[in-house]
Amino acid sequence: MDYQDLKHTLSYLHAEVNRMETMAGTLSAIERDHYNKLTNFEQRELVDIAVEEQSAARQLGTMKQMCLAMAQKIEELKNAVDRGQLGENTEHAETH
């Protein structure tokens, strides 16, 4: 893969990870809303579903944070490619 391809791939990954972050955030909000609605009913089964929805909301929130961290890493990689530092870093890593 040449540098141009690598840059395009990183740009694609960055855009998709950002999209996943937005999707996770939206789904998390929906799940949280479901939790609030389901806890209005005093039925054991519905409350248990609500608890699972709340867990899902938190895990989607976590996915959002993971996407943010990954997007930042990809951005760093893109910058390194732009500066032509990637080859040097790889060589450095191999010495350890």
Next chain:
Amino acid sequence: MLRLIENWIRSSINETMDKALTRIVKDQYIENLSEMIPTSNKVGPINLMEIAMRASQGLPVARPLGSPLHFSPWDKILFNPVHLYRFPTPENVGINTSVTIGHRARKPLTLSIPVMVAAMSFGGALSKRAKIALAKAESIVGTATNSGEAGLLEEEREAAQLFIGQYNRGGWMNTPEKYKRLDAIEIQLGQGAQGSTPQRTAVKNIGEDFRDVFDLKEGEAAQIHSRLPGVNTQDDFIQLVRRLRDETGVPIGLKIAATHHLEKELQIAVEAEVDFVTLDGAEGGTHGGAPTLQDDVGLPTLFAITRAAEFFARKGVMRDINLLATGGLVTPGQMLKAIALGADGVYIGTAAVMALVSDQMVEALPFEPPTSLVVYTGKMTDQLDVDRAAFNLVRYLNACVHEMELVAVTLGKTALTDLSKSDLCTLDPFISKATGIQLGYVSPENQQQFFEETRPLFDNMAEEYKETQNEGMPLH
């Protein structure tokens, strides 16, 4: 007929009580059953029971679940809600509950909630069914469970989405084929309830499944040494951390019992560049340790967290080394206060086990304790309904984290990790001085003035301290 029986019962009780009270009033203490009241008051009911157990067994008493003493004064610390100075968080904004452990690691560990199940080993502590239930629950809520000092239990590994394993003093997780299957490695050098003392599981308490997981020969006891095999110098420890990090890429941590020598221990951890440190306070639980180790050894969790967080800040490694707190954390308030004081995450042990058996303890009571459903040597481990137990813990964790989120809302925060000491106040001037939490009695502007005006009180204490040091006397 019923009325007749009722009258007969009433009159029998009345007569019995009359006789008992008359004897209590008239008899000398020496022949009086009520002698137990002052004796028990003097010695304490727990101590009285344990005196009898020691007298009967002649061995250290194996007390389960840790010390009954409360060393960490969590109840003297309160959160500071906001109204206008800073606005509370709108209710439609989700509170971020996630936390990442090991930012520097090649494969950091990201949890959905900052609460994990503490190190309770299969065999040494819990049954296989209990371990699987804990792992299932943690997977549902998106957090990690911990192996404890054990080998790799396949069923637990399969049930756990995120699995922290202990590189342990027994050596049972310490081979590459086992530790390479972990999501984080916690090098276990001690625990709050037992310090760094050796422990041994007798052959009579070791079943076939235990032998398989621990790679023990038939008739061989399971021995936990006071030192980690192969680690006899500080450099050995540093080399071990580097080797594990290079081989696995997962976060590598150190778990120790909280101690007054804390900063000296942490200095080695900083030099070894560990990814996280787990501090187990003196209130830490155990499957069955000696009461003296539980009650009289270690440093309380609250002070261990504040001292460690301050040390990491001084060394400039707060972002590099995560602090995990454990030991006696039972309520969501205590867990969140630990986070506000500097912990990135907390482990819960006793509370998780109690949540697990909550609605199933009726199967054991009143003739057996609830723990007989979950401890490896328990008589009723086969009766634990794994899925029901797991969902009990899911509900408990959801309730706890939801309560934490409510506190975050009233503090005007959007992430649990954003909480800090400034969100707390204390009602105790000594805690204020020791931890850096502001004193709730006086306004933030008057804190300095308050302590300056009351300085003679502290000076007198400092003088007394100096005198005792000069005389070579212990400080009381």
